[in-house]
């Protein structure tokens with residue numbers, strides 16, 4: 128670590144309200160969110176480093192309320208402006224505890240909701256900054272840390288009945304043999320992805336069928352369908368999708384929290400003839416016992432959840448309750464990389480595969496790093512693991528997600544791939560960017 132690196136300070140915390148008018152084309156439409164405008168409450172951490180080093184991060188939201196997430200990031204500014212950047216990434220464990228434990232802000236959580244998402248945005252921006260400074264993509268920066276350094280990043284408070292620091296060390300040490308070989312395989316082969324774009328609820332039957340066939344032709348081995356608005360429609364759409372992809376492609380279903388637990392069981396059983404691989408978010412994300420009951424009732428269909436799970440403590444509950452077959456970590460919901468690491472370790476401890484939530488804006492860019500790190504240094508396997516992929520909005524990022532033959536390729540650019548292009552930041556600024564001025568001129572916003 129050079130002298131310059133230890134001396135950098137954060138000089139400014141810039142926030143932006145960035146929104147994409149995706150609701151116009153029903154991209155992202157599901158049973159609970161028929162009109163999302165994918166948005167980012169965006170933060171840029173500026174420093175006094177001579178090379179202009181910056182860290183970029185964001186909360187993902189779906190439109191209204193993005194300004195609330197921006198305000199929550201702004202509320203963290205006193206912790207950040209003027210702060211000296213430590214020499215080693217392991218220092219970020221203490222930064223996380225300071226942000227998440229702010230003695231007044233924590234009243235708005237703790238560890239949940241918009242203030243926690245803001246902590247996640249800032250922590251991810253810090254990790255972006257550290258990875259850029261180290262000249263490594265984030266997954267590689269994390270994979271190169273020692274088990275002891277990784278454990279130092281984790282806040283074990285409220286976890287120790289399920290995961291102690293000693294157990295975490297054991298998990299990480301167990302993964303050390305073969306790391307170099309897995310890294311080489313990752314660079315050569317990428318990481319499995321599945322296609323969520325074909326199944327938006329607002330798409331026509333013809334569009335569903337053609338998108339499902341195209342996904343298979345592109346090399347995906349799993350697609351996903353939104354369900355839960357109308358059973359007759361779901362039966363028809365599942366039939367169309369199954370006919371389009373054939374018997375060997377996995378079809379996941381996503382109800383986006385639509386059902387009561389009993390209703391979920393009946394609905395999934397009605398669709399079971401189409402051989403769904405998992406049912407995602409069948410009920411409220413907080414319905415831990417209900418998810419466990421659904422899981423027992425719909426097996427062998429798997430239960431997947433986690434994109435709305437607020438923190439490591441709730442994930443621990445879900446795992447202890449036997450409520451999950453598939454853990455869907457979200458890169459922007461929980462408190463940034465340090466808390467992701469805690470959740471990856473919990474999942475490894477319980478032997479539950481992590482299939483991260485992605486899509487939205489920037490989630491594919493971010494979460495691939497965490498899945499790849501997990502493969503190299505935590506779980507040590509890609510078996511039954513797959514990262515969601517949606518082919519929207521990547522062009523706005525300086526280091527966009529790249530898919531080849533149904534797999535995410537390993538990022539090579541230093542950082543967390545969280546940087547939006549300057550021209551996109553200008554054009555999609557809400558409410559006065561050029562795109563939104565044009566929308567209003569057409570009378571649609």
Ligand SMILES: [Mg+2]
Nearest residue numbers: 381407408434
């Ligand atoms: Mg989902």
